[in-house]
Amino acid sequence: DGGITQSPKYLFRKEGQNVTLSCEQNLNHDAMYWYRQDPGQGLRLIYYSQIVNDFQKGDIAEGYSVSREKKESFPLTVTSAQKNPTAFYLCASRLTALTEAFFGQGTRLTVV
Amino acid sequence: GQQVMQIPQYQHVQEGEDFTTYCNSSTTLSNIQWYKQRPGGHPVFLIQLVKSGEVKKQKRLTFQFGEAKKNSSLHITATQTTDVGTYFCASENTGGFKTIFGAGTRLFVKA
Numbered sequence: 001d002g003g004i005t006q007s008p009k010y011l012f013r014k015e016g017q018n019v020t021l022s023c024e025q026n027l028n029h030d031a032m033y034w035y036r037q038d039p040g041q042g043l044r045l046i047y048y049s050q051i052v053n054d055f056q057k058g059d060i061a062e063g064y065s066v067s068r069e070k071k072e073s074f075p076l077t078v079t080s081a082q083k084n085p086t087a088f089y090l091c092a093s094r095l096t097a098l099t100e101a102f103f104g105q106g107t108r109l110t111v112v
Numbered sequence: 113g114q115q116v117m118q119i120p121q122y123q124h125v126q127e128g129e130d131f132t133t134y135c136n137s138s139t140t141l142s143n144i145q146w147y148k149q150r151p152g153g154h155p156v157f158l159i160q161l162v163k164s165g166e167v168k169k170q171k172r173l174t175f176q177f178g179e180a181k182k183n184s185s186l187h188i189t190a191t192q193t194t195d196v197g198t199y200f201c202a203s204e205n206t207g208g209f210k211t212i213f214g215a216g217t218r219l220f221v222k223a
Contacts, residue, residue, distance in 0.1 A: 031209055042118075042200065042215035043155070050209045058210070090154060097208025098143055100157035 003027070006091050006104035013085075013111050021076045021107045023091035032074035033092040033101065036060060043090065049074055078109065085111045116141075116203050118214030126222050131188040133217035135201035142204055144177055144184040149216070150197040158186075191221050 004025040013019045023032065031050050035043040045058030049068040063082025068074055074093075078085045088108050092101040117136045125131050135144060143162045147155040159168055161177035161184060168175045174187045188195055198216040205212070 033211065035213070040218070043202075043213040045210070045212060048210060056210070059212075092155075094211075097204060098160070098162065100145065100160065101147075101155075101202075101211060103154040103156070106154050 004091060004093050004102050004104040006089075006107050008107060009105060011107055011109045013109070015111055016080045017111075018080060019078050019085075019109065021078065021089055021091075021109070023074045023076065023104060024072055025074075025093045025102075026072060027093055027095070027102060028071070029093035029095050029102075030071070031094045031096065032068065033094075034058075034064070034066065034074070034076045035090045035092065037088040037090060037106075046076065046089075085109060116144075116201055116212060116214040118201055118217055120217055121215065122218050122220070124220045124222065125191050127193060128190050131191050131195070131219055133186050133199050133201075133219075135184045135186075135214050137182050137203065140181045141184075142181075142208070145202045145211075146175060146184075146186050147200045147202060147213075148197050149200065153197075155200060188219075191219070193221050193223050195219060196221050 007022045033048045034046040044060050046064050047066045049055035052071050055066050055068050065077045088106050090106045091104040094101045119134050145160045146158040149155045159175050164181050165179045166177040172189045176185045198218045200216045201214040
């Protein structure tokens with residue numbers, strides 16, 4: 001059953017700790033994305049990757065880091081430098097440009 | 113950088129009324145995609161428009177892409193409670209891959 005999986009669904013962390021969000025896809029998609037969504041807000045692009053071992057900053061990359069060592073995986077690390085990390089994080093993938101994006105179920109991160 | 117502005121931010125309608133959300137850009141868009149996010153869920157792809165002046169229909173939903181490829185609209189005829197959610201437009205930068213979303217229009221439908 002093909003799809004894109006994010007884990008965990010809910011995550012709680014103490015302020016000052018780094019945390020890594022998982023995103024895995026078995027759709028054989030080249031491009032992967034991380035978006036942040038705040039309550040009642042749209043989707044803001046954090047990082048995206050067009051191909052393995054390559055990624056670009058989106059509009060709000062500060063305080064975040066990513067890696068793309070495998071085609072299937074695009075983990076996002078929320079570092080302690082991110083001032084307001086509490087949010088809903090969505091991972092997406094697409095086969096190529098000008099094709100539909102498939103989203104994971106999201107991870108709701110709460111930092112206390 | 114590339115931006116797509118979406119209006120209105122919220123829309124409350126009575127079931128059976130029509131609904132329209134608009135997406136605008138100051139630059140020419142290569143494409144426009146529309147997604148729907150149900151409350152508590154994740155965005156789900158609805159449709160993509162690529163050609164100038166293109167119009168596509170999905171049952172009660174009508175999607176349009178402007179002649180200048182700088183604006184788009186999603187119109188729902190005779191809304192139902194199942195239409196509740198947030199509708200986003202999205203577009204890619206020239207050359208592709210960097211996909212930017214509008215802020216979304218949240219639709220509330222009263223039965």
